[in-house]
Amino acid sequence: MIGRLNHVGVATPSIDDSIKLYRDILGATRIHEPFNLPEQGVRVCFVDVANSQIELIEPLGDDSPIHGFLKKNPAGGQHHVCFEVDDIIAARDEMRAKGATILGTGEPRIGAHGTPIIFVHPRDMGGVLIELMETPEDMHA
Ligand SMILES: CC[C@H](C(=O)O)C(=O)SCCNC(=O)CCNC(=O)[C@H](O)C(C)(C)COP(=O)(O)OP(=O)(O)OC[C@H]1O[C@@H](n2cnc3c(N)ncnc32)[C@H](O)[C@@H]1OP(=O)(O)O
Numbered sequence: 001m002i003g004r005l006n007h008v009g010v011a012t013p014s015i016d017d018s019i020k021l022y023r024d025i026l027g028a029t030r031i032h033e034p035f036n037l038p039e040q041g042v043r044v045c046f047v048d049v050a051n052s053q054i055e056l057i058e059p060l061g062d063d064s065p066i067h068g069f070l071k072k073n074p075a076g077g078q079h080h081v082c083f084e085v086d087d088i089i090a091a092r093d094e095m096r097a098k099g100a101t102i103l104g105t106g107e108p109r110i111g112a113h114g115t116p117i118i119f120v121h122p123r124d125m126g127g128v129l130i131e132l133m134e135t136p137e138d139m140h141a
């Protein structure tokens, strides 16, 4: 079911500081403009690497889902891993049928790449927060 690794989510207290790290220390050359996703409670910045992306996420608003994570990890850290799937509903139903907990209402929401996503609880995924994302048509054209 899971396909390509779409991105590794990295939570940060400051996207601006993280951009300096990835650009000036790690030498990343393709850093996208940060943008707000208020409906998901995060500010997002994608850093392209050869075979995937780093998704820098900073809390946006009091209800951001990453406040808890940053309280435990004030400097930030690896937050989630996102895999692409062909059909998000089929993937969700398969995860549920195998006993995994889908976070939130269970209904897919629109993620940072503009396609439906779900999250699977880390307790069912070996301690890793897993995001599944329906692959955009044009993503790997
Ligand atoms: C959607 C836009 C963008 C995209 O790619 O399109 C993004 O990816 S934005 C990413 C931010 N959004 C989310 O993460 C939504 C899903 N996340 C959640 O619902 C919460 O973060 C949740 C439920 C995973 C954790 O919430 P919270 O930290 O408030 O709860 P707890 O502290 O009670 O944690 C419960 C339990 O889970 C462990 N935990 C928490 N976060 C992580 C993590 N990132 N990776 C691994 N494990 C995590 C935490 O340690 C607790 O474990 P326990 O053993 O019970 O102590």
Ligand SMILES: [Co+2]
Binding pocket: 007, 009, 055, 080, 082, 131
């Ligand atoms: Co993500």
